[in-house]
Amino acid sequence: MSALSAYDVILAPVITEKSSMASESNQVVFKVRRDATKPEIKAAIEQLFKVKVLSVNTILRKGKTKTFRGMRGKQQDVKKAIVKLAEGDKIDVTTRI
Template sequence: MSSKSFADARHYDLIVAPIITEKATLASEQNKVLFKVSKDATKPQIKAAIERLFDVKVESVNTILRKGKRKTFKGTRGVQSDVKRAVVTLAEGQTIDVTTGL
């Protein structure tokens, strides 16, 4: 197994999914893309993974840790999972089409 394929597998583990919401669409007009990421991912790891997977230049990464909410569904109480999101600001002229997938 080459080191490149190992690095790619690690990058795929960090980036869970793109976030496609109305707010994320508005942010895309400012060269920002939102991703759901692993809870233990750091900003430098997220930056390296995005640059490697999508072949773009990343200017900055901001992270948000949303705590899970308590919900009741049909009388059963539960807790949603904590979610970590990354707001990735791309360099001028760079784009990521999240609708195509990886």
């Protein structure tokens, strides 16, 4: 990792019903920076949690247009990373980093 630290790449864990179902198959979902690459995400997860990462899949969700009190606005784009861990490794996302 060049100028960014591991805390700059990984923003927050995603805790939803779908991500908790993915945890049964040894996967964890994180919200990451939009310009983060898969190797940067893998290195950050391995450095922060001391686990072995097998693969990283990323999703870029485009921001939606919403109306709030008559004003139109656009939500930001969000990048999520689905990280598959090696057998026996585990990350507890309920604890804070």
